[in-house]
Amino acid sequence: MTAPLEVRGCRWIAVPGATDVRGSVKFLQLGKGLAFTPRRLFWLRGMPAGEWRVRQAHRDTELVLFALQGACRIQLDDGAYRQGVMLEDPASALHLAPWVWHELADFRPDSAIVVVASALLDEARTLRDYEAFKRERPR
16 A cells, blocks of 8 residues: 655556466556656666665656565655655556655665656756755745
């Protein structure tokens, strides 16, 4: 069960699929859960215990994250409200709108986290300083 989300710009997406004696298949489809055309896909794996991997916000990029395997904790922040959630169920993806500060940490040793982005990486449009995020975020 995924935690209810109270951070503005965040929502859980139910990832449909099927399971039978041959195993499981899960999928995201444009217009059916995935609200944007993917421009970039990347994954995180092999993170050492106790390390964090991401501390940032995007000015105009949407993200969808899901745990292909394992789990991690994501701290979400819209500038007014902070909430920590676990990303651990491959049947639930987490959608982040632009202007959501997110930090990934507490990775389980076997974790593989997949991220689908609506835009190519643009460092000029990525905020990696929390104080700058708080100053610049839309109210």
